[in-house]
Amino acid sequence: xxxxxxxxxxxxxxxxxxxxxxxxxxxxxxxxxxxxxxxxxxxxxxxxxxxxxxxxxxxxxxxxxxxxxxxxxxxxxxxxxxxxxxxxxxxxxxxxxxxxxxxxxxxxxxx
Amino acid sequence: xxxxxxxxxxxxxxxxxxxxxxxxxxxxxxxxxxxxxxxxxxxxxxxxxxxxxxxxxxxxxxxxxxxxxxxxxxxxxxxxxxxxxxxxxxxxxxxxxxxxxxxxxxxxxxxxxxx
Numbered sequence: 311x312x313x314x315x316x317x318x319x320x321x322x323x324x325x326x327x328x329x330x331x332x333x334x335x336x337x338x339x340x341x342x343x344x345x346x347x348x349x350x351x352x353x354x355x356x357x358x359x360x361x362x363x364x365x366x367x368x369x370x371x372x373x374x375x376x377x378x379x380x381x382x383x384x385x386x387x388x389x390x391x392x393x394x395x396x397x398x399x400x401x402x403x404x405x406x407x408x409x410x411x412x413x414x415x416x417x418x419x420x421x
Numbered sequence: 422x423x424x425x426x427x428x429x430x431x432x433x434x435x436x437x438x439x440x441x442x443x444x445x446x447x448x449x450x451x452x453x454x455x456x457x458x459x460x461x462x463x464x465x466x467x468x469x470x471x472x473x474x475x476x477x478x479x480x481x482x483x484x485x486x487x488x489x490x491x492x493x494x495x496x497x498x499x500x501x502x503x504x505x506x507x508x509x510x511x512x513x514x515x516x517x518x519x520x521x522x523x524x525x526x527x528x529x530x531x532x533x534x535x536x
Binding site for chain 2: 344346351352353354355356359399407408409411412413414416
């Protein structure tokens with residue numbers, strides 16, 4: 311079956327530091343890949359997505375590239391802010407369009 | 422656009438009562454809605470998928486008689502937790518999708534606490 315493996319947290323960084331959250335996946339066929347962000351007490355918001363190999367999703371300074379050869383979709387941001395503190399979920403969807411989520415990575419940015 | 426509203430956001434009730442959670446798509450018609458459950462510091466687990474006018478499809482291990490799902494219109498789905506017990510306490514999140522080519526849009530979740 312499908313699965314998503316995410317870098318375990320929590321991750322704590324200083325403001326303006328470089329961020330990488332690793333994500334690898336296992337799926338049959340060619341899934342679409344997503345990063346969702348969850349702020350405290352809220353539901354999930356779609357941060358970015360990529361639907362085919364070598365696509366790069368980007369939003370709010372975050373980027374992730376769909377790497378088929380390494381089955382990865384790592385999330386990166388060059389300079390994080392305190393407001394980026396949240397839980398980040400990597401996810402994939404297959405032909406059934408069901409989402410399979412990773413376990414989430416809690417990110418805390420300190421001023 | 423693509424706003425999903427979930428109500429209530431927080432509910433506390435006594436063991437044995439039933440609790441209904443509503444999920445509404447405010448500015449689009451949702452042919453499919455999904456219900457998830459999230460335990461503290463864990464990921465979202467899909468409970469069921471519901472298509473408007475059809476019976477919900479439940480994931481393995483989810484009790485159909487315990488978690489009643491109704492998707493009577495293109496903008497509303499409800500999840501009723503029947504005879505709730507403390508082990509049902511969790512964060513429940515719904516999502517809605519206009520069609521298979523569109524992403525899921527999530528509600529803000531409902532924190533359910535059973536005393």
